[in-house]
Amino acid sequence: MLKKLWARVTNINVPLVAAALFASAILHILATLATPLFTPSSAYDRLARALTANTMHLLPEVAPGAQPLPFLSSDARYAVCHFDTSDGAVSLSAVLPEPGWMLALYSPQGEAFFTSVGTPVRRTEVSLMIVPGEDIWRMGARPTGLVTGLTSRGTLTTTVSRDSMLTIPANEGIAVLRAPDQGEAYRNRTLAELGRAVCRPHKSRTS
Amino acid sequence: MLRSGVLRSRSASNLMGFTLHRLKKRLAAIVAYTADWALFIGVVLILGLGSSWYMVERGSPLTTLTAGPWVSWVSAARVDSDPYTRAHEARLGILPLSTEIAQTFIARTDSEGRALHSSCDYIVEGHELPTHWWSLTVFDSQGRLIPNTLGRSAYTSDTMAIRGNGTFLATLSRDAHPGNWLPIGGAGRLALVFTVLDHGSRSLTQGEEVVPFLPAITRKEC
Numbered sequence: 001m002l003k004k005l006w007a008r009v010t011n012i013n014v015p016l017v018a019a020a021l022f023a024s025a026i027l028h029i030l031a032t033l034a035t036p037l038f039t040p041s042s043a044y045d046r047l048a049r050a051l052t053a054n055t056m057h058l059l060p061e062v063a064p065g066a067q068p069l070p071f072l073s074s075d076a077r078y079a080v081c082h083f084d085t086s087d088g089a090v091s092l093s094a095v096l097p098e099p100g101w102m103l104a105l106y107s108p109q110g111e112a113f114f115t116s117v118g119t120p121v122r123r124t125e126v127s128l129m130i131v132p133g134e135d136i137w138r139m140g141a142r143p144t145g146l147v148t149g150l151t152s153r154g155t156l157t158t159t160v161s162r163d164s165m166l167t168i169p170a171n172e173g174i175a176v177l178r179a180p181d182q183g184e185a186y187r188n189r190t191l192a193e194l195g196r197a198v199c200r201p202h203k204s205r206t207s
Numbered sequence: 208m209l210r211s212g213v214l215r216s217r218s219a220s221n222l223m224g225f226t227l228h229r230l231k232k233r234l235a236a237i238v239a240y241t242a243d244w245a246l247f248i249g250v251v252l253i254l255g256l257g258s259s260w261y262m263v264e265r266g267s268p269l270t271t272l273t274a275g276p277w278v279s280w281v282s283a284a285r286v287d288s289d290p291y292t293r294a295h296e297a298r299l300g301i302l303p304l305s306t307e308i309a310q311t312f313i314a315r316t317d318s319e320g321r322a323l324h325s326s327c328d329y330i331v332e333g334h335e336l337p338t339h340w341w342s343l344t345v346f347d348s349q350g351r352l353i354p355n356t357l358g359r360s361a362y363t364s365d366t367m368a369i370r371g372n373g374t375f376l377a378t379l380s381r382d383a384h385p386g387n388w389l390p391i392g393g394a395g396r397l398a399l400v401f402t403v404l405d406h407g408s409r410s411l412t413q414g415e416e417v418v419p420f421l422p423a424i425t426r427k428e429c
Contacts, residue, residue: 038298
Protein backbone atom coordinates (compact mmCIF):
# COMPACT_ATOMS: atom_id res chain seq x y z
CA MET A 1 0.00 0.00 0.00
CA LEU A 2 2.75 2.38 1.04
CA LYS A 3 4.77 1.35 -1.98
CA LYS A 4 1.82 2.10 -4.24
CA LEU A 5 1.33 5.46 -2.60
CA TRP A 6 5.04 6.26 -2.91
CA ALA A 7 4.95 5.25 -6.56
CA ARG A 8 1.95 7.51 -7.08
CA VAL A 9 3.76 10.40 -5.33
CA THR A 10 6.90 9.95 -7.39
CA ASN A 11 4.78 9.83 -10.53
CA ILE A 12 3.31 13.29 -9.89
CA ASN A 13 2.83 15.30 -13.00
CA VAL A 14 5.02 18.26 -12.07
CA PRO A 15 3.83 20.59 -14.85
CA LEU A 16 0.21 19.86 -13.87
CA VAL A 17 0.94 20.63 -10.20
CA ALA A 18 2.69 23.86 -11.17
CA ALA A 19 -0.25 24.77 -13.38
CA ALA A 20 -2.66 24.02 -10.51
CA LEU A 21 -0.73 26.30 -8.16
CA PHE A 22 -0.61 29.06 -10.75
CA ALA A 23 -4.33 28.74 -11.51
CA SER A 24 -5.08 28.74 -7.75
CA ALA A 25 -3.16 31.99 -7.35
CA ILE A 26 -5.07 33.57 -10.23
CA LEU A 27 -8.39 32.39 -8.80
CA HIS A 28 -7.37 33.66 -5.33
CA ILE A 29 -6.67 37.14 -6.70
CA LEU A 30 -9.85 37.25 -8.81
CA ALA A 31 -12.06 36.01 -5.95
CA THR A 32 -10.59 38.55 -3.52
CA LEU A 33 -10.94 41.47 -5.92
CA ALA A 34 -14.44 40.41 -6.96
CA THR A 35 -15.82 40.08 -3.42
CA PRO A 36 -16.80 43.79 -3.07
CA LEU A 37 -18.42 43.68 -6.53
CA PHE A 38 -20.58 40.67 -5.71
CA THR A 39 -21.77 41.99 -2.37
CA PRO A 40 -25.54 42.51 -2.84
CA SER A 41 -25.64 45.86 -1.07
CA SER A 42 -22.66 47.70 0.35
CA ALA A 43 -22.77 49.73 3.54
CA TYR A 44 -22.42 52.87 1.45
CA ASP A 45 -25.37 51.95 -0.78
CA ARG A 46 -27.59 51.14 2.19
CA LEU A 47 -26.89 54.48 3.83
CA ALA A 48 -26.90 56.63 0.68
CA ARG A 49 -30.15 55.14 -0.63
CA ALA A 50 -32.03 56.21 2.48
CA LEU A 51 -30.81 59.82 2.51
CA THR A 52 -31.78 62.95 0.60
CA ALA A 53 -28.66 64.34 -1.07
CA ASN A 54 -26.84 67.35 0.39
CA THR A 55 -28.79 67.46 3.63
CA MET A 56 -27.54 66.56 7.08
CA HIS A 57 -29.71 63.86 8.64
CA LEU A 58 -29.68 63.04 12.32
CA LEU A 59 -29.98 59.26 12.53
CA PRO A 60 -32.27 57.78 15.16
CA GLU A 61 -30.60 56.24 18.17
CA VAL A 62 -28.87 53.00 17.18
CA ALA A 63 -30.84 50.25 18.90
CA PRO A 64 -31.55 46.53 18.49
CA GLY A 65 -33.64 46.05 15.37
CA ALA A 66 -32.95 49.62 14.23
CA GLN A 67 -29.34 49.40 13.17
CA PRO A 68 -28.57 51.06 9.85
CA LEU A 69 -25.48 48.87 9.44
CA PRO A 70 -24.05 45.73 11.04
CA PHE A 71 -21.51 46.33 13.82
CA LEU A 72 -22.65 49.96 14.12
CA SER A 73 -22.36 50.53 17.83
CA SER A 74 -24.87 52.19 20.10
CA ASP A 75 -21.92 53.97 21.74
CA ALA A 76 -22.57 57.10 19.66
CA ARG A 77 -25.18 59.23 17.89
CA TYR A 78 -24.70 59.93 14.21
CA ALA A 79 -25.51 62.71 11.76
CA VAL A 80 -25.01 61.70 8.15
CA CYS A 81 -24.97 63.59 4.86
CA HIS A 82 -25.02 62.01 1.43
CA PHE A 83 -23.22 64.71 -0.56
CA ASP A 84 -23.45 64.85 -4.32
CA THR A 85 -21.34 67.37 -6.22
CA SER A 86 -22.69 66.61 -9.70
CA ASP A 87 -24.68 69.89 -9.62
CA GLY A 88 -21.94 71.92 -7.97
CA ALA A 89 -19.87 72.22 -4.83
CA VAL A 90 -21.23 71.27 -1.42
CA SER A 91 -20.58 73.11 1.85
CA LEU A 92 -20.05 71.05 4.96
CA SER A 93 -19.47 72.38 8.43
CA ALA A 94 -19.42 70.75 11.83
CA VAL A 95 -18.00 71.30 15.28
CA LEU A 96 -16.14 68.58 17.13
CA PRO A 97 -16.35 69.91 20.68
CA GLU A 98 -14.74 67.09 22.65
CA PRO A 99 -12.72 63.90 22.42
CA GLY A 100 -14.78 61.07 20.92
CA TRP A 101 -16.35 63.33 18.30
CA MET A 102 -15.36 62.54 14.77
CA LEU A 103 -16.10 63.63 11.23
CA ALA A 104 -15.28 61.27 8.37
CA LEU A 105 -15.95 61.57 4.66
CA TYR A 106 -16.33 58.25 2.87
CA SER A 107 -16.11 57.55 -0.84
CA PRO A 108 -18.61 55.11 -2.45
CA GLN A 109 -15.90 52.45 -2.07
CA GLY A 110 -15.96 52.90 1.72
CA GLU A 111 -12.63 54.72 1.98
CA ALA A 112 -12.47 57.47 4.57
CA PHE A 113 -10.61 60.09 2.52
CA PHE A 114 -11.04 62.80 5.13
CA THR A 115 -11.11 62.38 8.90
CA SER A 116 -11.01 64.77 11.80
CA VAL A 117 -11.41 64.14 15.53
CA GLY A 118 -12.27 66.21 18.57
CA THR A 119 -9.35 67.03 20.85
CA PRO A 120 -9.23 67.75 24.58
CA VAL A 121 -7.53 71.13 24.14
CA ARG A 122 -9.96 72.99 21.89
CA ARG A 123 -13.18 72.79 19.90
CA THR A 124 -12.33 71.67 16.41
CA GLU A 125 -14.33 73.51 13.79
CA VAL A 126 -14.45 71.97 10.37
CA SER A 127 -15.76 73.94 7.40
CA LEU A 128 -15.25 72.49 3.98
CA MET A 129 -16.28 73.15 0.42
CA ILE A 130 -16.41 69.80 -1.33
CA VAL A 131 -15.72 69.84 -5.04
CA PRO A 132 -15.16 66.98 -7.47
CA GLY A 133 -11.57 66.62 -8.66
CA GLU A 134 -11.93 68.09 -12.17
CA ASP A 135 -14.01 71.10 -11.03
CA ILE A 136 -11.21 72.66 -9.08
CA TRP A 137 -9.70 74.22 -12.20
CA ARG A 138 -13.04 75.50 -13.49
CA MET A 139 -13.59 77.29 -10.19
CA GLY A 140 -10.32 79.15 -10.57
CA ALA A 141 -8.72 77.87 -7.41
CA ARG A 142 -5.01 77.37 -7.32
CA PRO A 143 -3.73 73.92 -6.40
CA THR A 144 -1.80 75.42 -3.50
CA GLY A 145 -5.10 76.47 -1.96
CA LEU A 146 -6.27 72.90 -1.57
CA VAL A 147 -6.47 71.23 1.77
CA THR A 148 -4.13 68.42 1.06
CA GLY A 149 -2.96 65.51 3.14
CA LEU A 150 -6.02 65.63 5.36
CA THR A 151 -6.06 61.91 5.70
CA SER A 152 -2.50 61.82 6.91
CA ARG A 153 -2.11 61.51 10.65
CA GLY A 154 -0.05 64.64 10.86
CA THR A 155 -3.06 66.84 10.23
CA LEU A 156 -5.50 65.17 12.56
CA THR A 157 -5.38 67.92 15.15
CA THR A 158 -5.50 70.71 12.62
CA THR A 159 -8.48 72.97 12.85
CA VAL A 160 -9.59 73.19 9.27
CA SER A 161 -9.93 76.80 8.28
CA ARG A 162 -13.14 78.29 6.94
CA ASP A 163 -13.75 77.78 3.23
CA SER A 164 -11.09 75.14 2.91
CA MET A 165 -11.57 73.33 -0.34
CA LEU A 166 -11.50 69.57 -0.51
CA THR A 167 -11.31 67.69 -3.76
CA ILE A 168 -12.97 64.34 -3.67
CA PRO A 169 -12.20 61.18 -5.61
CA ALA A 170 -15.78 60.82 -6.92
CA ASN A 171 -18.87 62.97 -7.44
CA GLU A 172 -20.46 61.77 -4.27
CA GLY A 173 -19.81 60.39 -0.84
CA ILE A 174 -21.07 60.21 2.70
CA ALA A 175 -20.11 62.47 5.58
CA VAL A 176 -20.52 60.86 8.99
CA LEU A 177 -20.47 63.01 12.11
CA ARG A 178 -20.15 60.83 15.18
CA ALA A 179 -20.90 62.04 18.70
CA PRO A 180 -20.04 59.76 21.62
CA ASP A 181 -22.69 58.62 24.05
CA GLN A 182 -21.85 60.37 27.31
CA GLY A 183 -24.96 59.28 29.12
CA GLU A 184 -28.48 60.56 29.58
CA ALA A 185 -27.45 63.86 31.17
CA TYR A 186 -25.56 64.98 28.08
CA ARG A 187 -27.99 63.69 25.46
CA ASN A 188 -29.76 66.97 24.67
CA ARG A 189 -26.49 68.87 24.40
CA THR A 190 -25.10 66.21 22.08
CA LEU A 191 -28.17 66.32 19.86
CA ALA A 192 -28.02 70.10 19.74
CA GLU A 193 -24.38 70.02 18.63
CA LEU A 194 -25.16 67.40 15.98
CA GLY A 195 -28.11 69.48 14.80
CA ARG A 196 -25.80 72.43 14.13
CA ALA A 197 -23.86 70.51 11.50
CA VAL A 198 -24.58 71.77 8.00
CA CYS A 199 -24.42 70.05 4.64
CA ARG A 200 -25.86 71.98 1.67
CA PRO A 201 -25.13 73.01 -1.91
CA HIS A 202 -22.49 75.73 -1.92
CA LYS A 203 -23.68 79.24 -2.79
CA SER A 204 -20.93 81.33 -4.36
CA ARG A 205 -20.52 84.84 -2.93
CA THR A 206 -20.97 86.51 -6.31
CA SER A 207 -24.35 84.94 -7.01
CA MET B 208 -13.66 -28.07 -43.21
CA LEU B 209 -14.23 -28.49 -39.52
CA ARG B 210 -10.65 -27.46 -38.74
CA SER B 211 -10.85 -24.32 -40.76
CA GLY B 212 -14.12 -23.46 -38.99
CA VAL B 213 -12.45 -23.88 -35.57
CA LEU B 214 -9.51 -21.73 -36.68
CA ARG B 215 -11.83 -19.03 -37.89
CA SER B 216 -13.79 -19.06 -34.63
CA ARG B 217 -10.52 -18.89 -32.61
CA SER B 218 -9.22 -15.92 -34.58
CA ALA B 219 -12.57 -14.20 -34.19
CA SER B 220 -12.46 -14.66 -30.41
CA ASN B 221 -8.82 -13.44 -30.35
CA LEU B 222 -9.82 -10.37 -32.29
CA MET B 223 -12.70 -9.77 -29.88
CA GLY B 224 -10.35 -10.18 -26.90
CA PHE B 225 -7.82 -7.82 -28.43
CA THR B 226 -10.50 -5.24 -29.16
CA LEU B 227 -11.83 -5.54 -25.62
CA HIS B 228 -8.34 -5.15 -24.23
CA ARG B 229 -7.78 -2.03 -26.33
CA LEU B 230 -11.13 -0.65 -25.25
CA LYS B 231 -10.29 -1.28 -21.61
CA LYS B 232 -6.92 0.44 -22.00
CA ARG B 233 -8.51 3.41 -23.74
CA LEU B 234 -11.19 3.64 -21.03
CA ALA B 235 -8.53 3.49 -18.32
CA ALA B 236 -6.61 6.25 -20.07
CA ILE B 237 -9.76 8.39 -20.31
CA VAL B 238 -10.56 7.76 -16.63
CA ALA B 239 -6.99 8.65 -15.61
CA TYR B 240 -7.06 11.78 -17.77
CA THR B 241 -10.46 12.83 -16.38
CA ALA B 242 -9.30 12.09 -12.84
CA ASP B 243 -6.20 14.24 -13.36
CA TRP B 244 -8.33 17.14 -14.58
CA ALA B 245 -10.91 16.65 -11.82
CA LEU B 246 -8.08 16.68 -9.30
CA PHE B 247 -6.62 19.74 -10.98
CA ILE B 248 -9.93 21.61 -10.86
CA GLY B 249 -10.59 20.48 -7.29
CA VAL B 250 -7.16 21.62 -6.12
CA VAL B 251 -7.53 24.95 -7.92
CA LEU B 252 -10.98 25.60 -6.42
CA ILE B 253 -10.03 24.55 -2.91
CA LEU B 254 -6.69 26.35 -2.87
CA GLY B 255 -7.83 29.46 -4.76
CA LEU B 256 -11.24 30.05 -3.20
CA GLY B 257 -10.34 28.57 0.20
CA SER B 258 -7.26 30.72 0.65
CA SER B 259 -9.16 33.81 -0.53
CA TRP B 260 -12.01 33.09 1.91
CA TYR B 261 -9.54 32.60 4.76
CA MET B 262 -7.64 35.78 4.04
CA VAL B 263 -10.86 37.81 3.72
CA GLU B 264 -12.63 36.28 6.71
CA ARG B 265 -9.80 35.77 9.18
CA GLY B 266 -6.99 37.91 7.80
CA SER B 267 -3.29 37.32 8.16
CA PRO B 268 -0.43 39.01 10.03
CA LEU B 269 -0.10 41.25 6.97
CA THR B 270 -3.63 42.61 7.29
CA THR B 271 -4.59 42.17 10.93
CA LEU B 272 -3.21 42.85 14.37
CA THR B 273 -4.02 40.01 16.75
CA ALA B 274 -3.67 40.12 20.52
CA GLY B 275 -5.23 37.21 22.40
CA PRO B 276 -8.86 37.05 21.31
CA TRP B 277 -8.79 40.56 19.81
CA VAL B 278 -8.35 41.10 16.09
CA SER B 279 -8.06 44.46 14.34
CA TRP B 280 -7.82 45.11 10.60
CA VAL B 281 -4.90 47.49 10.41
CA SER B 282 -5.85 49.40 7.27
CA ALA B 283 -9.63 49.52 7.70
CA ALA B 284 -11.39 52.29 5.73
CA ARG B 285 -8.12 53.79 4.58
CA VAL B 286 -7.57 55.08 1.09
CA ASP B 287 -4.51 52.83 0.82
CA SER B 288 -6.19 49.75 2.30
CA ASP B 289 -5.37 46.36 0.83
CA PRO B 290 -7.84 44.23 -1.21
CA TYR B 291 -8.35 41.76 1.64
CA THR B 292 -9.46 44.54 3.99
CA ARG B 293 -11.79 45.98 1.36
CA ALA B 294 -13.28 42.55 0.70
CA HIS B 295 -13.67 41.94 4.44
CA GLU B 296 -15.55 45.21 4.90
CA ALA B 297 -17.74 44.49 1.87
CA ARG B 298 -18.58 40.99 3.09
CA LEU B 299 -19.62 42.28 6.51
CA GLY B 300 -21.42 45.29 4.99
CA ILE B 301 -19.79 47.70 7.43
CA LEU B 302 -18.53 51.27 7.24
CA PRO B 303 -15.72 51.09 9.80
CA LEU B 304 -13.85 53.90 11.50
CA SER B 305 -10.64 54.67 9.69
CA THR B 306 -7.49 53.39 11.33
CA GLU B 307 -6.15 56.91 10.77
CA ILE B 308 -8.09 57.91 13.85
CA ALA B 309 -9.27 54.74 15.58
CA GLN B 310 -8.50 51.14 16.30
CA THR B 311 -11.42 48.73 16.31
CA PHE B 312 -10.80 45.33 17.84
CA ILE B 313 -13.25 42.45 17.59
CA ALA B 314 -13.25 39.32 19.75
CA ARG B 315 -15.29 36.23 18.96
CA THR B 316 -13.63 34.05 21.60
CA ASP B 317 -12.67 34.45 25.24
CA SER B 318 -9.03 34.80 26.30
CA GLU B 319 -8.68 31.00 26.29
CA GLY B 320 -9.91 30.67 22.71
CA ARG B 321 -13.43 29.35 23.40
CA ALA B 322 -16.19 30.84 21.27
CA LEU B 323 -18.20 33.53 23.05
CA HIS B 324 -21.77 32.33 23.58
CA SER B 325 -24.78 33.83 25.27
CA SER B 326 -25.32 30.68 27.32
CA CYS B 327 -22.20 31.58 29.36
CA ASP B 328 -21.30 34.46 31.66
CA TYR B 329 -18.13 36.44 31.01
CA ILE B 330 -16.02 39.01 32.86
CA VAL B 331 -14.34 41.65 30.75
CA GLU B 332 -11.57 43.32 32.69
CA GLY B 333 -9.20 46.02 31.55
CA HIS B 334 -7.38 49.26 32.29
CA GLU B 335 -8.76 52.68 31.66
CA LEU B 336 -7.13 54.58 28.82
CA PRO B 337 -7.20 58.04 30.36
CA THR B 338 -6.00 59.91 27.29
CA HIS B 339 -8.28 58.16 24.81
CA TRP B 340 -11.97 57.75 24.24
CA TRP B 341 -12.95 54.09 24.07
CA SER B 342 -16.02 51.88 24.02
CA LEU B 343 -16.99 48.26 24.55
CA THR B 344 -20.01 46.93 22.63
CA VAL B 345 -21.54 43.48 22.47
CA PHE B 346 -23.19 42.16 19.29
CA ASP B 347 -24.42 38.81 18.11
CA SER B 348 -22.15 37.05 15.61
CA GLN B 349 -23.82 38.86 12.66
CA GLY B 350 -23.12 42.30 14.13
CA ARG B 351 -26.66 42.90 15.39
CA LEU B 352 -27.27 44.53 18.75
CA ILE B 353 -28.89 42.21 21.26
CA PRO B 354 -32.43 43.19 22.31
CA ASN B 355 -32.78 43.70 26.06
CA THR B 356 -35.12 45.53 28.38
CA LEU B 357 -32.47 48.04 29.47
CA GLY B 358 -31.62 48.96 25.88
CA ARG B 359 -27.96 48.61 26.81
CA SER B 360 -25.36 47.20 24.44
CA ALA B 361 -22.30 49.34 25.07
CA TYR B 362 -20.21 51.12 27.66
CA THR B 363 -17.88 53.96 26.80
CA SER B 364 -15.06 55.65 28.68
CA ASP B 365 -17.72 58.18 29.73
CA THR B 366 -20.31 55.68 30.96
CA MET B 367 -18.27 52.75 32.31
CA ALA B 368 -17.88 52.74 36.11
CA ILE B 369 -14.11 52.77 36.68
CA ARG B 370 -12.62 51.40 39.91
CA GLY B 371 -10.31 53.43 42.13
CA ASN B 372 -7.19 51.75 40.76
CA GLY B 373 -8.06 52.73 37.19
CA THR B 374 -9.36 49.34 36.10
CA PHE B 375 -12.82 48.41 34.93
CA LEU B 376 -14.85 45.26 35.01
CA ALA B 377 -17.90 44.52 32.89
CA THR B 378 -20.09 41.46 33.15
CA LEU B 379 -21.66 39.83 30.10
CA SER B 380 -24.51 37.60 31.19
CA ARG B 381 -28.16 36.75 30.73
CA ASP B 382 -29.06 37.64 34.32
CA ALA B 383 -28.69 41.06 35.87
CA HIS B 384 -25.44 41.82 37.69
CA PRO B 385 -24.44 44.84 39.76
CA GLY B 386 -21.93 47.21 38.19
CA ASN B 387 -21.23 47.35 34.47
CA TRP B 388 -23.59 44.75 33.07
CA LEU B 389 -24.14 43.99 29.38
CA PRO B 390 -27.14 41.70 28.79
CA ILE B 391 -26.55 38.94 26.22
CA GLY B 392 -29.58 36.65 26.64
CA GLY B 393 -30.69 34.65 23.62
CA ALA B 394 -28.07 35.93 21.20
CA GLY B 395 -26.22 32.68 20.49
CA ARG B 396 -22.66 33.32 19.40
CA LEU B 397 -21.31 36.74 20.36
CA ALA B 398 -18.88 39.32 19.06
CA LEU B 399 -17.34 41.88 21.38
CA VAL B 400 -16.02 45.11 19.89
CA PHE B 401 -13.50 47.37 21.62
CA THR B 402 -12.97 50.73 19.93
CA VAL B 403 -10.22 53.19 20.82
CA LEU B 404 -10.51 56.65 19.32
CA ASP B 405 -7.60 58.98 18.86
CA HIS B 406 -7.49 62.40 20.47
CA GLY B 407 -5.09 63.52 17.82
CA SER B 408 -2.11 62.71 20.02
CA ARG B 409 -0.61 60.22 17.53
CA SER B 410 0.26 57.91 20.38
CA LEU B 411 -2.12 54.97 20.52
CA THR B 412 -3.70 54.24 17.23
CA GLN B 413 -0.51 53.32 15.45
CA GLY B 414 -1.37 49.77 16.41
CA GLU B 415 0.61 47.80 18.89
CA GLU B 416 0.59 50.48 21.59
CA VAL B 417 -3.09 49.66 22.13
CA VAL B 418 -2.41 46.00 22.81
CA PRO B 419 -1.44 46.25 26.52
CA PHE B 420 -4.74 48.04 27.19
CA LEU B 421 -6.98 45.42 25.59
CA PRO B 422 -9.31 43.88 28.17
CA ALA B 423 -9.15 40.22 29.14
CA ILE B 424 -12.27 38.13 28.56
CA THR B 425 -12.80 35.40 31.15
CA ARG B 426 -15.54 32.81 31.06
CA LYS B 427 -17.16 32.44 34.47
CA GLU B 428 -19.87 29.82 34.04
CA CYS B 429 -22.09 28.23 31.45
